């Protein structure tokens with residue numbers, strides 16, 4: 001199977017970051033604020049502990065709520081990704097969202113889910129405005145690969161889908177809904193290892209069906225029909241819908257439901273699946289149900305999925321049809337999808353030469369006893385209950401970051417002397433077009 005890197009515009013051809021190792025002197029008492037630079041000039045108290053500077057190199061991507069740059073870790077010379085979470089302390093909602101994402105990134109321990117390798121040393125709390133998280137650097141993402149001219153074999157589709165579902169099974173076992181699964185949030189390295197990233201919209205599942213959940217989630221092309229139809233409550237099956245759309249996109253190399261508006265999005269879905277039953281629309285809002293019932297009665301046209309490509313075999317289409325189910329309660333789970341025979345080859349390939357859970361000895365490959373591990377206990381979002389003011393959350397996050405670093409490696413901070421520092425600190429969040437568009441207001 002061919003490796004990928006040419007499809008990536010992200011890192012290919014980049015000049016290596018200057019390896020800056022600038023050891024500061026250690027003086028107990030005060031910390032050196034490295035940010036913002038204007039204040040830094042006015043006031044330069046000595047540092048509390050030795051730090052290493054990290055030098056921003058170049059931007060490689062934009063998530064829903066952050067900017068990602070490639071950098072070189074001066075401790076070991078390894079290239080890593082640095083995510084800047086800006087404007088964290090603007091209001092209580094953004095504080096809580098960032099704290100949740102930070103907690104998740106530190107909680108995750110799974111090969112197919114991006115996690116925090118480190119968090120940069122925060123300055124004194126008076127200067128604490130941004131948070132910088134270090135993660136593994138991945139060369140590309142599934143969006144770049146799908147739109148690239150490189151051939152994608154059925155082996156690629158199988159091993160990518162296997163890893164997406166493997167990561168998702170883990171996230172769902174943690175009680176987490178990702179809520180923005182799309183090709184651009186599936187990072188891929190040159191060995192075809194895939195990691196789910198960007199948890200800016202993720203949250204813990206809501207067991208109480210009477211509690212409303214925001215509909216401002218999931219990029220439109222990958223948005224599940226129940227969200228399009230205004231359901232106030234949804235489950236982790238919204239992520240499976242997105243995976244179904246991505247699976248079809250891997251097979252056909254084009255977006256499955258590419259609509260201009262949320263209404264057209266829903267219409268394209270019913271063109272394929274047929275008019276849903278009243279039962280399948282039970283959680284929809286009245287206006288959305290009326291829209292469906294006003295329209296012509298549509299018959300399902302699922303056989304059209306066989307025309308996606310020559311790779312759309314019976315097994316592939318069978319699994320795809322289990323994901324693209326209108327009724328979320330009847331949609332397949334990540335765990336059950338992994339048991340589908342279509343993924344047997346992907347599993348074998350992944351654990352033969354790509355994973356870190358199995359290893360090779362002189363007498364052969366030693367396989368793990370658990371190919372698709374889950375997490376226990378679940379991710380606990382109980383910490384969110386008592387967060388009541390920006391100042392309080394700021395102090396808690398500051399403390400949380402300091403605690404993460406206790407006893408680990410030499411702390412890192414941004415190098416303000418670096419050539420790219422100015423553009424790095426001024427880079428802000430994603431362009432508005434990359435945010436999930438607002439949902440349709442039916443009523």
Ligand SMILES: [Zn+2]
Nearest residue numbers: 351355357358
């Ligand atoms: Zn393995």
